[in-house]
Amino acid sequence: MNILALDCSGDTLSVCVAQIEQENTTAFSKPKHPYKDEIGHKKLPGNTLVEIAIDAGYRHTERLMMAVDYCVTEAGLKPQELDLLACTAGPGSFTGLRIGLSTVKGLALGLNKPFVCIPTLDAISYYWMGVAPVLVPVIDAKRSHFYFAIYEDEKIVHGPFDKDIQYLFSLLQHYSEVLFVGPDADILASSAQERSGFRLAKEHNRPLAKAVANLAMKAYLKDGPASSSQGLNYLRASDAEEART
Amino acid sequence: MSGGIALGLGITETITSPSYTLINEYEGRLPFYHFDAYRLNSAEELVALDSDFYFYGHGVCAVEWSERVKNAIPENAITIKLEVMPNGSRKISISDNDLEKELVKSGVLETEKL
Numbered sequence: 441m442n443i444l445a446l447d448c449s450g451d452t453l454s455v456c457v458a459q460i461e462q463e464n465t466t467a468f469s470k471p472k473h474p475y476k477d478e479i480g481h482k483k484l485p486g487n488t489l490v491e492i493a494i495d496a497g498y499r500h501t502e503r504l505m506m507a508v509d510y511c512v513t514e515a516g517l518k519p520q521e522l523d524l525l526a527c528t529a530g531p532g533s534f535t536g537l538r539i540g541l542s543t544v545k546g547l548a549l550g551l552n553k554p555f556v557c558i559p560t561l562d563a564i565s566y567y568w569m570g571v572a573p574v575l576v577p578v579i580d581a582k583r584s585h586f587y588f589a590i591y592e593d594e595k596i597v598h599g600p601f602d603k604d605i606q607y608l609f610s611l612l613q614h615y616s617e618v619l620f621v622g623p624d625a626d627i628l629a630s631s632a633q634e635r636s637g638f639r640l641a642k643e644h645n646r647p648l649a650k651a652v653a654n655l656a657m658k659a660y661l662k663d664g665p666a667s668s669s670q671g672l673n674y675l676r677a678s679d680a681e682e683a684r685t
Numbered sequence: 686m687s688g689g690i691a692l693g694l695g696i697t698e699t700i701t702s703p704s705y706t707l708i709n710e711y712e713g714r715l716p717f718y719h720f721d722a723y724r725l726n727s728a729e730e731l732v733a734l735d736s737d738f739y740f741y742g743h744g745v746c747a748v749e750w751s752e753r754v755k756n757a758i759p760e761n762a763i764t765i766k767l768e769v770m771p772n773g774s775r776k777i778s779i780s781d782n783d784l785e786k787e788l789v790k791s792g793v794l795e796t797e798k799l
Contacts, residue, residue: 533735533738534732534733534734535734536735581737582737582738582740582741583741583759674733676732
C-alpha cells in the first residue's frame with residue numbers, strides 16, 4: 441500500500457511516502473546490493489520509506505507541497521499510484537492542523553483516493569511503544585496548559601486533555617514508572633526529576649509523518665476511510681465553555 | 686503607533702494595516718507581529734488563529750482593537766489607550782506605570798496639560 445502522510449501540527453513539518461506491503465506478502469528477499477541495483481528508480485521489495493522533516497517553525501504552507509512532491513517523486517510514484525493519504529487530526533497548532541487536513545482533503549478529492557486522520561498524541565506515542573509501560577506524550581498548549589494523554593500497554597487510558605501540569609501529576613500519582621515524550625516534554629523536566637521512576641525521552645521531538653503513515657494503514661484497514669466531513673480535534677475548550685464549568 | 690514600535694525594532698519594511706490580513710509578520714531585532722482585531726467578533730476567533738503561539742512566543746505583538754478580543758490577551762500585556770481630546774490632541778494612557786513614567790522622562794510622552 442502506498443501511503444502519503446504529513447504532519448503540520450507542530451513547528452517541525454514532516455512528510456513521507458511509505459510503501460507498506462500487506463502482511464502476507466512481506467516474504468520478499470532483499471537484493472544483496474540494493475544501492476548498486478542498475479534497474480534504477482524502482483521500488484525495492486519489502487517496506488520502503490521516503491521521509492522529509494523540516495524544522496523551520498510555522499512556515500508549513502510555503503514548504504508543504506514541495507515536500508509532498510519530493511517524497512512522491514523520490515518514491516518513484518505518480519500521484520495516482522498513492523492508495524491512501526493521511527494527516528494528524530490534532531491537538532496541535534490550529535493553523536497547522538488546518539493546513540494539513542485541507543491539503544490532504546484537496547489531494548484526496550483531486551486524486552479520488554481515501555484519507556484518514558490520526559490523533560497527534562497517538563502518532564507521538566507510536567515511536568515509544570514498548571519502551572516504557574506508561575507513556576505520556578506532551579504538547580505545549582501555552583497559557584500554562586498542555587495537551588497530553590496517558591498510554592498504557594499501547595492503548596490510551598486517560599485523555600486527551602488540555603490541562604495544567606498539576607492536573608497531569610495528580611493523574612500520575614499512582615504510577616511508578618512514566619516516560620514523557622513529545623515535542624515539549626522537556627518543559628516537564630524539573631517536575632519529572634522529583635519522581636524517581638519518571639523519565640524524559642532524550643530524542644522526544646521526532647518527526648511524525650512515518651508514525652502517521654503506519655497508524656493510517658491500520659486505521660484504514662480496520663475502519664475504512666474518513667468521510668469528506670472529517671473535522672479536527674483542537675481539544676481547546678473555548679473560553680466561554682471553560683467559564684461555564 | 687505600530688510603525689513606531691517597528692522602527693524601534695529596526696524594521697525597515699513598510700508597516701501596512703492588518704485589518705484584512707488579521708496578522709502581519711515582520712523580521713526585526715525581534716520578530717514583530719501586528720494584529721488587528723477590528724474584523725473579529727470574539728476572543729475565540731483570535732485564539733483560533735493561533736494567537737497563543739504568538740503571544741507566548743518570542744516576538745513582540747501589537748494588537749489593535751484589543752478590547753474586542755479581551756479574553757485572548759495575556760494578563761501581563763501592556764495596554765495603551767488612545768483617546769482623541771476635544772482640542773484634537775490625543776490622550777495616551779499606558780497600563781504599565783513605570784513605562785509611562787519612563788516615556789515621560791525621556792520626552793516621548795508629554796504630561797497632560799490642564
